[in-house]
Amino acid sequence: MKLSTADLLRAGKSERMRESARAHMADAVAASVLGAAGASAGAGAAAAMSAKTLLTAKAWLVLAMGVVLVGSFAGWRAWTSGPSASALAPSTAVAPLPSSSARSLRVPPPGPLPDASATAVANKPRLDAAPSGRAENETESLIHARERLRAGAPTEALALLAVHSRKFPHGFLVEEARVLRIQALASTDPAKARREAAAFLREFPSSPYRANVTRMTTP
Amino acid sequence: MQERAPGHRETAGPDAADARAFVLEHADFVFRSLRRLGLGTAAAEDAAQQVFMIAVTKVAHIEPGKEKVFLFGVLSNVARHARRSFARNLEDLARREPAGADPWENPRSEADGPEEALLEAEARRVLDRILASMADDLRDVFVMAELEEMTMADIAVALEIPPGTVASRLRRARAWFEQAAASIDEEGSGGTP
Incomplete structure (x- = not known):
């Protein structure tokens, strides 16, 4: 296949964001503005954007991004890329938990997410709740459940997820745990899966798993 | 020193509807630029939201017509931090995985x-x-x-x-x-x- 420079550039220019992702982002950002309106009232002096204010904005940004990105992206993307790509948790290192440790299949309803209403950023994994040692355990715990599910044992996966959610009720992989649980339920209790999927979509309107959750629970 | 947009309220801060319109207008530009700067689809969607969360707080001060200039300044920083935060080849791996095999694993939808x-x-x-x-x-x-x-x-x-x-x-x-x-x-x- 012969691709000219013009072909390459055209392909780069034409890429668009997914429609649903764009809409969710717009909603989330608008919501954050509503939330911040009171707090920032009067703070904005009417100055045109100059190189100087750009600089201030960027300095502020660097601080903010350090806090927001460093932990959440690392953990979250490492996880979503799957254990084969994850430096945190090689899949060969996990062994299934003995089933006796999972006494109950009943999962307590997930507690309210911290700060869920404040901004959409609050939907992102929480960093403060997870020191690094604990984060590894959280990841591995979820990988156990996921491997059982992939091995065709959704009931066992649900049991592991029940243990997981008791152990890490405010973990930084809350979103992933919920999606995994919905996927397991989809094969054992479709009606329940649909209910939990609806709740998930309400609570995480900007989740990258939205499309998958919808698909999982659509017959 | 500068004229306010009609309907701008001095005390209410940025308007949610304006912010929404601003996001929708520039979403594709921000998203594809983040993609070109090395982020995978899901990471770029996430980073785009970070960019706009920052940008809307400054939107009233951006010189009209210079929105992309401002946004690129923000997004190149966001992309840099994102790239540093997780190994780049991780993204490459994710991109090459066949879509659809495991719906949970690969948050991408459009066939x-x-x-x-x-x-x-x-x-x-x-x-x-x-x-x-x-x-x-x-x-x-x-x-x-x-x-x-x-x-x-x-x-x-x-x-x-x-x-x-x-x-x-x-x-x-x-x-x-x-x-x-x-x-x-x-x-x-x-x-x-």
Whole structure:
């Protein structure tokens, strides 16, 4: 296949964001503005954007991004890329938990997410709740459940997820745990899966798993 | 010193409807620029939201017509931090995984359409491969100049570098790009890197 420079550039220019992702982002950002309106009232002096204010904005940004990105992206993307790509948790290192440790299949309803209403950023994994040692355990715990599910044992996966959610009720992989649980339920209790999927979509309107959750629970 | 947009309320801060419109207008630009700067689809969607969360707090102070200049300044920083935060090849791996095998694993939805879509996707993959091989400094300038068709002066403001530096980086970036595109052509673009 012969691709000219013009072909390459055209392909780069034409890429668009997914429609649903764009809409969710717009909603989330608008919501954050509503939330911040009171707090920032009067703070904005009417100055045109100059190189100087750009600089201030960027300095502020660097601080903010350090806090927001460093932990959440690392953990979250490492996880979503799957254990084969994850430096945190090689899949060969996990062994299934003995089933006796999972006494109950009943999962307590997930507690309210911290700060869920404040901004959409609050939907992102929480960093403060997870020191690094604990984060590894959280990841591995979820990988156990996921491997059982992939091995065709959704009931066992649900049991592991029940243990997981008791152990890490405010973990930084809350979103992933919920999606995994919905996927397991989809094969054992479709009606329940649909209910939990609806709740998930309400609570995480900007989740990258939205499309998958919808698909999982659509017959 | 500057005229306010009609309906702007001095005490209410930025307006949610305005913010929404601002996001919708520039979403594609921010998203595709983040993609070109090396983020995978899901990471770029996430990072785009971060960019806008920051940008809307400043939207009243952005000079009309210079929105992209401002946004690129923000997004190039966001992309840099994101790239540092997780290994880049991790993203590359995720991108190459076959979609649809495990719906939970790969948060991507749209199926590829007819042949043009496939060709375009292939071209984009090659483009991103070349961009990934560039130094960060060159890549920023190249994306702004060649893909977003921004002026040298605007690029200089967005990146806070002298215009002369923009020009020399762009020259180097173009040379690199042409060379890489030619060598990819020789080895055949369909193979894995």
